[in-house]
Amino acid sequence: MPSAGYLIYCGIMPLLKTFIAIFVGYFLGKKGLFTAEASKGASQVSMNISLPALIFANVVPAFTSQNVSALGPLFLTAFSYLGFGFTFGLIIREICYVPRNFWQGIVVLCAMSNWGNLPTAIVEAVMQEAPFNRNSDPALGVSFVSVFIVSYHLVFWVGGAARSLAWDYLPGVPQGAEAERRLAWHEKPIGGFIARYVLHLKVASPAPVYSEKADGASVSEKGPMEMEKGKDVMDDLEANLYASLQAEQPELGMVEEDHAYETDPDVQLARRTSRLSITSNRSRRPSLLAGISPSLPQPPATPPPSVLHSSEQANVHEHPSSYFARLQKTLRPLSAAVTPITVSLVISLPIALITNLKALFVNTTNQGGPAWYGPDGNPPLNFIYVSAQFLGEIAVPLSLILLGASFARMQIPRPLSRLPIMAMLAAALAKMVLLPVIGVFLIQGMVKGGLIPREALAERFVAMFLSGTPPAVNQLIVSSLYSTTGDVDTLSAFLLIQYIVMFFSSAALTAVSLLLL
Template sequence: MPSASFLIYSGVMPLVKTFISIICGYVLARMGLFPPAASRGASQVTMNVSLPALIFANIVPAFTPSNVSAIGPLFLIAFFYIAFGFFAGLIIREICYVPRNFWQGILVLTGMSNWGNLPNAVVLSVTQQAPFNPATDQALGVSFVSIFIVCYHITFWMLGAAHSLSWDYRPGVPQGEAAERRFRWYEKPIGSLIARYILRRKLPPSQGLSEDAIKEADEKAWPEKEKGQEIVVLDEMDAQIHNEEQVDPDPDIQLARRTSRLSTTTPNTRLRTPSLNPAASSSALPPVPPPTRAHSTHSSDAQSIAQRSETDTLHPPSFKRRVIRVFRPLSALFTPVTITLALSLPIALVQPLKALFVDVSDIGGPDWKGPDGRPPLAFVIDTAEFMGNIAVPLALVLLGASFARLQMPRPLSRLPMMAMFLTTITKMVILPVVGVFLVQAMTNAGLISKGAKAERFVAMFLSGTPTAVNQLIVASLYSPDGNVDTLAAFLLVQYVFMFFSSSALTAVSLLLL
C-alpha cells in the first residue's frame, strides 16, 4: 500500500502546474496583455482545433473492443452527477437566501461542472505514474474524459440548461437591488407548492412571479402605439444575427444564440418593431441600458435573441420554420468535440480502419505499412497529437484570464454567503464522497472492471470539479446589463477551494485503486 506522503504528493503535484497556468492567464489579463479579443480567439482555437485534435489522437489508439464497454457506465455516472447537482441546488435555493435573479442560475451552477480543461490536465499528469500504465492509461484517461464532455454538451446545450438561465431575466423578475429582497420559504417555488397543496394555506401572489406583474412590466417596456403600422422582417433579423456571429466568433456564444431561439420571455411579451413613422418608432423602442461591466458588450446579443423570439410570437412562423425550430436544439450536438468523438469511435473499433492510423498487428489486425514502415495515415495521428498538446495549457490560461475580469459585488455582505458555502461544499465535498462510493459499488457489482484503473480514476475525479465557466458567458448574454456578479462570486469561491478538495480526491482515488 502506498505511503501517506506518496499519496499527498501524488494528489498535490498534478495540480501545481494547473494553478501555475491559471495564474499566468490571470497575470497576463491584469497587465492588459491578454484582452477579451485575444481570449475569444484563443477560445476558438481551443474548442474547434486543439481539443478535438487531442481527443482524436487519444481515442483512436486507446479504444478497443475490450474496453469500449466503459462508455455505458461512464455515461450513467456522468448523468447521475448532473442530476445530483441539480437536486442539491434545488434544496439550497429553497432553504437559503438567493437573489431572485439567480434562482435558476444556482441550479445550473450546482448541476453543471467543468469537465474539459481541468480534468484533462490532472488526468494527463496522474496517469504518468504508478499505479497506472503510462503507455496506455494516458490515452484512455483523455478518452474517458471526452465521454463526460459529451454528457455536458447534451445537458447544457441540447436539454436546455443554458437556455434556462434566461428565466432569471424575464420581465417581472426584479433586477439589481430589488432582486436582493429576502423571500419567505412559502414564496419560493417548492415551498409555495407545499404551503398551497399540502398545508392548504392561502398565499398572496409572489412578487416578481405573477402574470399581472409580468404584464405590467411588459406594458411599461412596450407601450401600445400604432399597432397597425408594425412590420416584421424575419429574414432581415436572421441576417442580423448571422452577422453578429461573424463579428463575435466565440464558440460558447454561438451555441447560446443557436439554442436560444425559442422564447426567452413569457408569452405575454410582444415585440414592437420599428414602424414606418420615425417619431413613433423612436418612442416605441425600449431604452437600452449603457454597458457597465466587462460582459455588458453581450447585452445586445441577448436583446436580439429576445426580439427574434418575440417576433415569432406576434407573427406565427411557417411550417418550415416550425420544423427547424423543433430540431434546432439538436444542433448543439454538432460541435467539433462531439463530431470528433463520432468519427473516432468507429475508427478505433473497426480494425481495418484503425490499421490505417496505428499499428494493430499485435492484436490480430491488418499489418499495413507505408514506405517508412509505419501505417499509411500515421501522420494524421502525429499531427493531432502535435496540435492537441496546446489544448490543456491554453484552456487553463483562458480560465485565469476569465478570473481577472470577474467583477465582485460591493459590499461583500450583499452576497448570499450561506448559499455560496453550501454549493461549494456540495460540489467539492459531498458529491465527491458520493462519487467514490458509487464507483466502488459499480466496481464490486462488476459494471466496472477492477483492473480498469484509468476508468475508475476518471469516474471518481470528475465528481469533484467546480462549475464550468461557460455559464458565466451564457448568463451575461441574457442579463440586461451584462451583470453576473453573483455568479462570479460563486465561481471564485469554488476555484479557490478546488486546490484542496481536488488534491484530497486524487489521493483518495489513488489509494482505492
C-alpha cells in the same frame, strides 16, 4: 498500504503544473496582456481545433473492443452527477438566501461542471505516474473524459440548461437592488407549493421561476397572429438589450465592431438553441463578456404589435413555409449536439473499433490487426493521427491559461455583505465535498457490482475524479448574453469561491481515488 504523506504528495504534485498554468493566465489577464479579445480568439482555437484534435488523437489508439464497454457506465455516472447537482441546486435555492435574478443560475451552477480543460489536464498529469500505465492510460483517461464532455454538451445545450439561464432575466423578474430582497420560505417555488397544497396555508403565490407570460399586460396586448407564431419573451430580451446598447452607443447598429464576440463558440451555441439566433447579426459590446457591468438605461416601452385581419391570419397559417419554420424551430436545439468536439468523438470511435480501419492510422499488430505500412514505415494515414497529436498538445495549457484570464476579469460585488454567503458556502460544500463523497461510493458500488472492472484503473479514477470539479466558466458567458444589464457579478462570486475550494479539494480527491484503486 501507502502512507498518508505519500498519498498527499501524489495528489498535489501532478496538479502543480495545472495550477501554475491557471496562475499564468490570471497574471496575464491582470496585466492586460491577455485581453478579452485575445481570450475569444484563443477560445476559438481551443474549442474548435485543439480539443477536438486531442480527443481524436487519444480515442483512436486507446479504445478497443475490450474497453469500449466503459462507455455505458461512464455515461450513467455522468448523468447521475448531473442529477445530483440539479437536486443540490434546488435545495440550496429553497433554504438559503439567493438573489431573485439568480434562482435558475444557482441550479445550473450546481449541476453543470467543468468537464473539459481542467480534468483533461489533471488526468493527463496524474496518469503519468504509478499505479497507472504511462504508455496507455493517459490517452485512455482523456478518452474517458471525452464521454463526460459529450454528456455536458447534451444537457447544457441540447437539454436546455443554457437557455434556462434566461429565466432569471425575464420581464417581471427583479434586477439590481430589488433582486436582493430576502424572501420567506413560502415565497420560494417549492416552499410555496408545500405551503399551499401540503400545509394548506393561505399564502400568496410565489414568484415563478419561469413564465412565458411574465408580463400579463404586455401579453394580452399582443395580436393573435403573433401569439400563434410562438414569439416568446426571448425576443423581447434581445430587443431590449439591443435597444439599450443603441441608446448608449448608436453606432453599434451600423458597424460590426464586435466580431470576436459574435464568433465566440459559447455564444454561437447559445444562439443556436434559443430565439437569440434570429438576431445574430445584432452587435453587442465585448465588455459583456469581459466581466464589465455597464449601467444601461431602460428602453422605452415597445408599442403593441398590430393585429392582422382574420383572413390574413388564415392565409399565413396555410402557407407551407410556416410548418417548415416550426419544424426548424423544434429541431434547433438538436443542432447544438453537432460541435467539433462531438463530431471528433463520432468520427474517432468507429476508427478505433474497426481494426482494419484503425490500421490505416496507427499500428494495430498488438491487437491482431493487419500490418499496413507506407514507404516511411508508418501506416498510410498516420500523418493525420500525428497532426492531431501535434494540434492537441496545445489544448490543455491554452485552456488553463484561458481559465486563469477569465478569473482576472471577474468582478465581485461590493460590499461583500451583498453576497449570498450561505448559499455560496453551501454550493461549494455540495459540489466540492458532498458530491465527491457520493461519487466515490457510487463508483465503488459499481465496481463491487461488476459494472466497472476492478482492474480498469483509468476508468475508475476518471469516474471518481470528475465528481469533484467546479462549475463550468462558460455559464458566465451565456449569462452575460441573456442579462439585461450585463450584471453577472453574483455568478462571478460563486465561481471564484468554487475554484478556490477546488485547489484544495482536487488534491484530496486525487489522493483518495489513488488509495481506492
